[in-house]
Amino acid sequence: VIGASIGIAMSPRDATGPDHLLKIADMALYWAKADQRGTWRFFEPEMDIRAHARRSLELDLRHALTNNSFQVFYQPLFDLRTERISTCEALLRWPHPLRGMISPAEFIPVAEEMGLIVDLGKWVLHEACRTCSGWPSNVRVAVNLSASQFSRGDVVRTIREALDATGLAPSRLEIEITESVLFEDTRATRQLLHQIRELGVRISLDDFGTGYSSLSYLQSLPLNKVKIDRSFLEGLDSGERALILLRGVARLSAELGLSVTVE
Secondary structure: OOOOOEEEOOOOOOOOOHHHHHHHHHHHHHHHHHHOOOOEEEOOHHHHHHHHHHHHHHHHHHHHHHOOOOEEEEEEEEEOOOOEEEEEEEEEEEEEOOOEEEOHHHHHHHHHHHOOHHHHHHHHHHHHHHHHOOOOOOOEEEEEOOHHHHHOOOHHHHHHHHHHHHOOOHHHEEEEEOHHHHOOOHHHHHHHHHHHHHOOOEEEEEEEOOOOOHHHHHHHOOOOEEEEOHHHHOOOOOOHHHHHHHHHHHHHHHHOOOEEEEO
């Protein structure tokens, strides 16, 4: 079965020269594929503007990674029992020299498409471990790892290198994953997670309750913690159902011996 996506440029409305027409028709084709394969798109001037902006972002992103222009901020996790900070989650930020602080929601997908996410994730991991080594010994650091880092298969070595280079005790590092990590090769990923646990590193399942089969992961994955997604907090002040659901998920996780964090 063969399908087709089509990009269309009109002359003289969009351009007159054949080379320019082909170029912008190809740009329209790109957007047709991005929107929904098997469809067609006419060229619009906004496409060119967005393409230039995207190219500029890619160049700046590569430059920022080369020059360590990113920053890591730390969000504290507060323990309700001890009333002390137990962990700080590493959050990557990009202070762009012209655009100001760029949201990770904008540059992380681009980094993944460019194949830079692995190097970027490695830098964040080393930076977080180095910073945590200077904190009080009872405070851990949590770092998000992407599915791309797991798919390459060298994530265990990357973690070990970060710990060795910074001298951070493995028990003070917490790796956060989402269920997207398990989509490609579940068996291989589970083996990697077990190897990470064998290092003494803690593992946390992020965005719990928003995926397709989160309950099965509580049983099959070597987890230490689940992070209950903030969507579970919606409606807590307006109805009892939301509170019952939140209590149920928290109790289930706790009875399985898992720490529970609520965003």
